[in-house]
Amino acid sequence: MSFLTSALLSSSKATMQWIEERTGVVAFAKPLLFHHVPRNAKWWYVFGSATLMFFTIQLVTGVCLATVYAPSAAQAWESLNYIDKEVPMGWMLRALHGWSSNAMVVMMAIHMLQVFLHASYKYPRELNWITGVFLLLTTLALAFTGQVMRWDQDAYWGLGIGAAIADRIPLVGDQVRALLLGGPIIGGETLNRFFALHVFILPGAALGLVGLHMMLIIKNGISEMPKPGAIVVPSTYREGFEERMKTEGVPFVPEAVQRDMVFCGVCLIALVALAAFYGPFGPGGMPDPTLINTNPRPDYPFMWLFGAVSLLPPASETAIMLIAPGVGVLVLIAVPFLSNSGERAPSKRPAMVLVALVTVMAIAALTWEGMTSPWSPVMDGWSALPTPAKFTHGRTPLEMQGAVVFQFAQCRNCHSLDGLGGKRGPELDDVASRLSYDQLVRQVQQGGGNMPAYGKNLDSAQTAAVVAFLATLHPSNEPDAKIPGAQLPPPPGSANAH
């Protein structure tokens, strides 16, 4: 027995030596696996590994999906439904690809935030950061082109929005749009262009960038945990770092990799649970541009951009939409050049902590705005929402008629009553305590303040009725507004004070 074991061992050793002599793979891999990393890094550095894991999931599930998906505008949508409903585990593969894509973006954002807060981008890791920025851009491009692969109504109209933005580029807008769409309209060539980007060009770019990013990690080492007073001095940093790694560092395998493995394992289980429980994303409505009862929405990673674009003042939005993304990328690239030495500890860089905090809060707030999109009219508000009963009690026939006009003239698409209806215009539950009868007439007929003028579209009887109804909308303990002065609060001690 022991003879067999030792024979096996010696022959496998000989095989290894044979391979090693011809490839040098062990000599190549040794520093990758056993390079020393800071002892105190602990759980802070697991997010990059998790991002890489999700990218690997994307590659594997993506190749699998490509074996069935038909990259043709005529068949893409049907082939996705076929994958979802007919192909064994097809729905699960699509769910994994979709959820892992979101997870990759989130994990990358957390990784970036950690690197920013710890100022790990300072000397000598400036290029680690910059390759990271390009990886972020590539990942977002993959997410956008992936949304196009779904080839449903959101994909179609999302492309329409991209085309409309391209159109606003001065002088060459037309050409840029044609390049983007592969022709003057969204069609077969559009999908195939984005398919080539999504499965060949962008993954290739991402793989190259990942390789570069890893190479830089090996070359420069993993940064230590920031400590107040541990100042980065470019002229002496590398020497000191290498010395500290030799004496205080621990080998990547197994000291650091075990935490990566635990975290990635938890991430994988969460991913499979999410995919199995919530299933794949779409495809939504079929991509027939003549089906216009649609409400196009971007995927999660772009919700904040959707929110930002929607909240821009119309006068400056073209300039901002065309210039801001470039400025944003330049600022990200500039980060390590603005400061590549000195303190790394967040407690010594309060301004940068504030920048990170404000950025995260702005993206979260804009994402929330994008998801609730109060600027979008409720397109079926006029026909689908009930008139709250409390606004019909004790009303005269004229006022009741006004409530009907209010519904049928689509007022409800932008104005809510009792919380139901559009949020684009102001809520009208107590409009009569803000506007007098005459002001209501004027507002209905002439519009203004982002409201269309209804003067040409309602006859005088309809206007009279709808204003009569609106004039009843105020809390019973508040008087109706009479003249502009009535908008002021009642004087203290008066009968109406409350």
Place this chain on the structure above:
Amino acid sequence: MSEQEKQQEKGSCGCGGCGCEQKAKAAATAGVTPAPRRGFMLKLGVGLLGIGGAITALPIVGYLIGPATKRYSNLWVELGELSIFPHGATRFATFLNPIRQPTDGDSAKTACWVRCIDATHFQVFAINCAHLGCPVRWFEQSKLFMCPCHGGVYYQDGTRAAGPPPRGLFEYVWKIEGGKLLIDAGRLPGLEEST
């Protein structure tokens, strides 16, 4: 005499009779490799590879930017008999895009809004909002077009009523031929077009 020395005596090209002989001898006595010849090969390599690369890249670039260089105009499509567009009404109409590819599927279909002012006057509006291109919907009761994305609103003549659009709805050029309404179609209406 070593092999190398023999070679040098013959001339570095090995021919023994060409013009390079003298130069090579001079180089050999100076103890360096004949530089001019190596420089020539490098230049030739750069030149040939450059030319080869350029003529290979030409069709690739042309193939990719082709769509941006094509021009379309006067592609008239029928929207239907005049009788399906009642006077004073705005109706939904669809057509198959004249610039289409075999793989377009449903995306070759295009929608538009047709407003019939009277028997000889029409307005044909693009379905796309002038803000960011979402499909606008017509509301007969309030005589307004509304966009579901950011709340752009237009009056029945296509002029901007409210919301973020920088201008009114885009319009197609139309004509009446043989009792039918035709439009010049073929592209997503864009901002640079004038109504």
